Amino acid sequence: MVDPTGTAREQLKAFVARIERLEEDKQAVAEDLKQVYGEAKAMGFDTKTLRTVVRIRKKDAAERQEEEAMLDLYMTALGMRSEAAQSAAETSQEG
Secondary structure (H helix, E strand, O other): OOOOOOHHHHHHHHHHHHHHHHHHHHHHHHHHHHHHHHHHHHOOOOHHHHHHHHHHHOOOHHHHHHHHHHHHHHHHHOOOOOHHHHHHHHHHHHO
């Protein structure tokens, strides 16, 4: 580490100040998100499902398809899918 006087001390202060500003910004964004989800809930939207949609949209198409395929496989193996859903999934995978 560089001598804690002079330049190094100023750099350290600058890093701490930047981190503190970013933490404040992060808190403000979190509050904004909470407000938006609250508005959506007040309009009758299910916020759990909304959060899931946002999480899924962050993924690229290939990752999303792989995750959906694995979920379908596991649900089918556990008998958690209806026969209509199974045949629809099989038809879409064939085409």
